[in-house]
Amino acid sequence: MAAPCVTRILVATALALGAGLAIGADGTPTGPPMTLKHGPGPSPARLPGGRPNWTGFWVPLGGLLEAYRGPSGVEGVPGGIAVNIPHADPTAPEMKSPYKEELSRMLQSSARGEELSSKEALCFPPGMPKMMVMVYGMEVLQTPNIVAMSSEWQSATRRIWMDLKAHPPEDELEDTYAGHSIGHWEGDVLVVDTVGVRPDVSYFYGMSLPHGKTHVIERFHQTAADVLVDDVTLIDGDVFVKPWVKAYTYHYRPDLRIQEYECLDNNRNVDEQGKSKF
């Protein structure tokens, strides 16, 4: 189901934008190098001490909010969700038993057009790493010791502790939706290690992280003055045949501000499994 779905969106976007769409099979924009329309982004903003300062509001490049605004704002990257969706719905990971059987069942169910249960539809926090899809947008607030990233979706915030060198001992680590994140700088790259994500946080087709020992390694870096990339690697030798790699790309949007989104206000048409009903 995933591939046809992505294909459908790519085709729709291609139809919408006419010939010459430059999107690779994995959703990565190809073709001419990006040139910026919105002027200089946060770079060369720097924190005291010289590290990059990404404080501000970012949206998935060409993603949901930009789909309604026509072109993405970056030449060579179309408006629409073609760029965002492959990130939200990446290639299935290679998993070990018994997880691969569970994943296979879910993929087959989805291919039959069956709706999968969804904790997100029940308004649970998105959790890591899926929250980094940042489907509406992400507010970054930085101090030298804390990088806070808030998702407009569900108003969920994660904090990356820059002043810690290690995670708490396993018997003191409390599983949470965002997990426990520690970060350090390698030049202008922010490297983050996250552990302690709740085992019931879904990350792929409703599958949960099988247990709390998965490490989520992220490398945040800018590829242009107003483009931030989060390269994500999931590492868990008990679960994955090989580390599962994906990337999220964000576009700096100083013209927008984060808004509150409280899902429980009027969640009127989902059943107890998070499936839609009418």
Next chain:
Amino acid sequence: MRSKSFGWIMAALLSCAGVGTASAHHSFAAFDTTRQITLTGVVKEFQWTNPHCWLHLSVANGEGQAEEWQLEALSPNVLGRLGWKKNSVKPGDKVTVLVNPTRDGSRGGALISLTDANGNKIGGRT
């Protein structure tokens, strides 16, 4: 070009909303995104709420009797950035809407666009 683009992208978005996080919330599987119908009626209620806005519309059936339709829209944070406001439509307003109807035939659907009595589209590109 842009409104056409929006329609195509929106159709793909809604048809796939169940598997990604494009909807950010729940699947739109209850709606038949291969079909579009036009309804004209009088606004009974407009709920400017998360996770979705809802428009309750009183529509006359073929026999002239009023029937209530319940139409699901996107969330205030998206609609607001399209130019919608919480009072863009009010009870008593006569409006025309384009919707993806429910699969089960119940009187409801996913709102694609809304035009007021003066022919103005709310939100520009919807």
